[in-house]
Amino acid sequence: MSPTTSASPPIVPREKLDFGLDGDIPKYWFDNHPFKSRFFDAMSTIFPEGERYFISCVRDFRDQVTDPKLLQEIKDFMRQEGQHGIVHTTYNQRLKDQGIDVDMLERIEHHILFDIVRKKVPKKMTLADTAAAEHLTAIMAHSFCEDKTLLANADHRMRAMYAWHAMEEVEHKAVAFDVMQKVAKVNYFQRILAMMIVTLGFNLHALLVTRYMLKVDGFSRWQRTKLWAKGLWWLYRPGGLFMSLFGHYIQYYKPGFHPWQNGQMRSYKLWLDTYNRTGDPIQAGEAVYAAGA
Structure with a gap:
């Protein structure tokens, strides 16, 4: 399938969404499981600074873009990413209330991304990182x-938050890639090198933050060891959370790859129709969950 055979949907920034994050969300909201919950919480602490990094890396090349459609997509991409950071920052306040030093985690990430990578790495490669x-x-x-x-x-509120984030990630999944290919002219080797570095870096970062959170939660060394053994098996076993993605992931390494070769999610139209009808992202998220495979 060529990049042009699968039409991309409009990129729609959605703002001021209410996920009920100020409600009674359990501390271990995912299957009442500390590792699973904290792993997703670790990702939430990564998103605000990560989204700012992505915006900056795409903005580096915006002035070189002449295609009006791509310029509009860049604008909408940046607005969506900015909103993702806002929502996750709201949720991260809950983590602060639980004793997690989110400010410290964000300072470390900001230092790595902006004081080291953004200053030392060529802009083409930081854009390749973003893609x-x-x-x-x-x-x-x-x-x-x-x-x-x-x-x-x-928890249904957390499920809805991640569903919304997922839908918008898919809407704009080709923007950074198109800027990288059409404007920055990143070559194949640079593209796959960036993917290998990002894959390793994301997994390592998320796991280190998870480790920190479980320690703050007061689990003993032995308890953490058992949680880690089961958690890593959940993530990386054959058919586990990440290994189930491998077929989709590895396509990025094909020389002629484009994100829209994978098409749209089956659940996207259902989520979009439900959200447009109700204006409620929680109802939209529950509709997707109810119709899942």
Whole structure:
């Protein structure tokens, strides 16, 4: 399938959404499981600074873009990413109330991304990093929303937040890639090198933050060891959370790859129709969950 055979949907920034994040969300909201909950919480702490990094890396090349359609997509991409950061920052306040030093975690991430990577690495490569990270978030979106069993025992508000984030990640999944290919002219080697670095870096970062959170939660060394053994098996076993994505992930390494070769999620239209009808992202998220495979 060529990049032009699968039409991309409009990129629609959605603002001022209410996910009920100020409600009685359990501390271990995912299957009442500390590792699963904290792993997703770790991702939430990564998103605000990560989204700012992605926006900056695409903005580097915006003035070189002459295609009006791509310029509009860049604008909408930046607005969506900015909103993602806002919503996750709201949720992260809950983590602060639980004793997690989110400010410290964000300072470390900001230092790595902006004081080191943005200053030391060529802009072409930081854009390639962004395109790679967008592919990772898009394939996770496909998994989280297409498999009903994955978030079956998650709090419905958190499930809705991640469903919304997933839908918008898929809407703009090709923007950074198109800027990288059409404007920055990143070559194949640079593209796959960036993907390998981002894959390793994302997994390592998320796991280190999870480790920190479980320690703050007061689990003993032995308790953490047992949680880690089961958690890593959940993530990386054959058919596990991440290994189930491998077929979709590895396509990025094909020389002629384009994000829209993978098409749209089956659940996207259902989510969009429900949200447009109700204006309620929680109802939209529940509709997707109820219809999952």
